[in-house]
Amino acid sequence: MVKVNGDITSFDGKTVTELLAENGYDPKRVAVELNLDILPKSQYDSTVLKDGDSVEVVSFVGGG
Amino acid sequence: MIPTCEDMYGALEARHGRELQKKLSEAKVAVCGLGGLGSNAAVHLARAGVGELMLFDMDKVDITNLHRQQYFTDQLGQPKAAALAETLGRIAPYCKITAHEVKLTEDNMAELLKDCHIVCECFDKADRKAMLVNFVLENFPDKYMIAASGMAGLASANEICTRRITKHFYLCGDGHTDVNEAGTLFASRVAVCAAHQANMVIRIIAGETEP
Numbered sequence: 001m002v003k004v005n006g007d008i009t010s011f012d013g014k015t016v017t018e019l020l021a022e023n024g025y026d027p028k029r030v031a032v033e034l035n036l037d038i039l040p041k042s043q044y045d046s047t048v049l050k051d052g053d054s055v056e057v058v059s060f061v062g063g064g
Numbered sequence: 065m066i067p068t069c070e071d072m073y074g075a076l077e078a079r080h081g082r083e084l085q086k087k088l089s090e091a092k093v094a095v096c097g098l099g100g101l102g103s104n105a106a107v108h109l110a111r112a113g114v115g116e117l118m119l120f121d122m123d124k125v126d127i128t129n130l131h132r133q134q135y136f137t138d139q140l141g142q143p144k145a146a147a148l149a150e151t152l153g154r155i156a157p158y159c160k161i162t163a164h165e166v167k168l169t170e171d172n173m174a175e176l177l178k179d180c181h182i183v184c185e186c187f188d189k190a191d192r193k194a195m196l197v198n199f200v201l202e203n204f205p206d207k208y209m210i211a212a213s214g215m216a217g218l219a220s221a222n223e224i225c226t227r228r229i230t231k232h233f234y235l236c237g238d239g240h241t242d243v244n245e246a247g248t249l250f251a252s253r254v255a256v257c258a259a260h261q262a263n264m265v266i267r268i269i270a271g272e273t274e275p
Contacts, residue, residue, distance in 0.1 A: 026190075026191075028191045028194060028195075029190040029191050029193075029194045030194055031194055031197045031198055031201070031229075031233070033229050033230050033233070036230055036231065037230055037231075038198070038201040038202065038230055038233060040198075040202045041198055041202070056229060058197075058211075058213070058229060058235060059190075059213075060190040060191075060193040060194050060197075060211075060213045061190055061213050061214050061216075061239075061240060061241065061242035061243075061244075062188060062189055062190045062216070062242050062243045062244050063188055063214070063215055063216035063241070063242065063243035063246070063249055063254075064097055064099050064100055064101045064102070064186055064187055064188035064189075064193075064212065064215075064249075064254070
């Protein structure tokens with residue numbers, strides 16, 4: 001099980017790029033935390049999620 | 065008449081205590097984007113006695129900014145960075161302020177942000193926010209990033225909060241209200257979010273890490 005933004009999901013074995021795409025996130029507007037550290041954008045394609053991982057996707061909205 | 069540096073510092077010490085004021089005076093904070101978030105956050109930080117503020121914005125003061133941003137009619141047309149630096153100079157004449165009329169990009173951020181301790185992300189566009197946050201957290205692991213997302217519209221100000229995402233990454237806002245859907249921004253609600261950012265900056269300087 002992989003926790004994504006607090007919810008238990010079955011993204012085990014999928015990459016962060018796949019997680020973002022399947023949840024409708026625009027990769028240009030997000031920051032991704034994996035197990036309490038920021039995940040560099042260059043590693044979205046190569047990072048495969050595994051059982052026990054905890055992910056938070058911060059999806060920015062406009063306004064300032 | 066402008067008070068002396070000693071008088072200003074003494075007044076800050078009397079309010080904050082000697083130890084905390086020393087930390088505030090030694091802090092260097094970058095404010096990236098000087099719209100509703102950045103102009104308000106910078107005012108709070110200057111008033112609190114932060115020693116150095118680095119201001120970044122490529123825009124000029126426009127009449128459509130006056131409803132929520134800390135500018136005045138006699139500053140219309142001026143670069144925001146210079147106009148805000150002037151205003152902050154009237155509040156805190158001994159705060160070291162550098163005004164940068166520049167667009168922050170992945171090509172210049174490493175150089176322009178290298179000296180600050182804490183970065184406030186105060187941009188208005190979502191992709192620009194993400195670019196700055198990712199760049200700083202990936203390239204400067206020792207710096208703190210205080211970002212903002214979700215302060216448009218007129219929903220309850222109680223929805224706006226500060227969350228800690230990673231050890232050095234804090235996020236202020238309601239997290240979801242997009243100006244492109246809400247249609248507008250109000251001074252009051254944006255200022256609540258800016259105050260959350262400034263408060264977290266000051267807490268970090270004081271040694272507090274909880275949001």
